[in-house]
Amino acid sequence: MQCILTALKAESDPLIASFNLSRSxxxxxxxxxxxxxxxxxxxxxxxKSKVEYRINKFIDKINEPLMQFIxxxxxxxxxxxxxxxxxxxxxxxxxxxxxxxxxxxxLIDHSMIESDIVTVMDMVxxxxxxxxxxxxxEASEIFRVCSPIVHIHNIAFIKIVSDHMEIDxxxxxxxxxxxxxxxxxxxxxxxxDRFKHLLKLAQPILSQMDIDWVHKSKEKLLLTETQTxxxxxxxxxxxxxxxxxxxxxxxxxxxxxKLERKRLFKDICEVLTK
Numbered sequence: 415m416q417c418i419l420t421a422l423k424a425e426s427d428p429l430i431a432s433f434n435l436s437r438s439x440x441x442x443x444x445x446x447x448x449x450x451x452x453x454x455x456x457x458x459x460x461x462k463s464k465v466e467y468r469i470n471k472f473i474d475k476i477n478e479p480l481m482q483f484i485x486x487x488x489x490x491x492x493x494x495x496x497x498x499x500x501x502x503x504x505x506x507x508x509x510x511x512x513x514x515x516x517x518x519x520x521l522i523d524h525s526m527i528e529s530d531i532v533t534v535m536d537m538v539x540x541x542x543x544x545x546x547x548x549x550x551x552e553a554s555e556i557f558r559v560c561s562p563i564v565h566i567h568n569i570a571f572i573k574i575v576s577d578h579m580e581i582d583x584x585x586x587x588x589x590x591x592x593x594x595x596x597x598x599x600x601x602x603x604x605x606x607d608r609f610k611h612l613l614k615l616a617q618p619i620l621s622q623m624d625i626d627w628v629h630k631s632k633e634k635l636l637l638t639e640t641q642t643x644x645x646x647x648x649x650x651x652x653x654x655x656x657x658x659x660x661x662x663x664x665x666x667x668x669x670x671x672k673l674e675r676k677r678l679f680k681d682i683c684e685v686l687t688k
Contacts, residue, residue, distance in 0.1 A: 416481075417453075417483050418455040418456070418485075419455075419485045420456070420486060421457075421458055421550075425486065425591060427592050427595075429595065429602075434451075441475070443471075444457030445457070456468055466555070469483075469556075483556070484570045484571075485556050489549060490549040490575070492545055492578070496529075497575065499594055500527070500575045503528050503572060504530065505517065505530065507532075507557055509554035509555075516561070518566060519648070519650075522611070525604070531550055531571070532548070539580060553571050566643075568613070619654060620650060624653060628646050635679060641679055648682075652686040661686075662686070666681075
């Protein structure tokens with residue numbers, strides 16, 4: 415099952431029409447569904463405030479073990495970075511409020527440009543060019559909430575540039591926002607179809623030997639639970655790309671500090687994703 419996450423009604427409307435979704439009466443917030451295609455859409459509202467409540471309420475009621483979350487919406491951009499209407503797949507999220515970093519794990523081939531994004535608390539008018547790439551108000555919270563629910567390779571973020579962070583509110587309306595989504599519907603549909611194939615892997619991606627490798631790496635490097643989960647996801651990426659080949663033999667010593675642990679962990683992840 416795929417669950418699309420949007421912030422604005424104007425982002426939702428073209429997707430609702432394209433996938434022939436109907437409003438569900440089971441929720442006290444916007445949820446739309448096409449049970450035949452196994453697609454849901456949740457309206458989260460702008461910003462972080464309602465993300466956790468709405469996603470968790472949805473999960474409690476749906477109780478679906480095989481699920482993907484796809485955040486689709488508009489974002490601001492530095493003028494030198496992109497053109498209005500350009501579409502991106504996000505590979506790194508920075509939470510400006512807390513200084514946290516999140517890394518969506520992209521396992522499928524796609525035709526979109528990849529980019530990082532910064533999640534901010536308030537609408538940005540960036541006349542001083544503080545931000546180098548994309549900016550939104552929800553991505554980091556969506557990743558934080560969804561990553562304990564599904565593996566991170568089943569979370570994706572598609573962003574379409576709507577402005578260069580010099581918004582003229584008089585000309586920035588719902589019709590314009592919807593047009594950005596509508597113009598990229600073909601790319602979105604192709605991505606969702608390819609993305610869905612990750613759910614069709616009937617057998618576990620990792621063998622018992624792979625799982626043992628992850629646990630031994632955790633013990634050797636004294637990894638945190640978050641790092642261990644990230645390493646497991648990187649191992650899945652390696653397994654999908656390399657068939658039955660053994661996970662790479664990586665020689666390392668026990669880290670003498672958190673900084674060294676972080677460096678060694680980064681080195682291992684790079685080997686797994688080459």
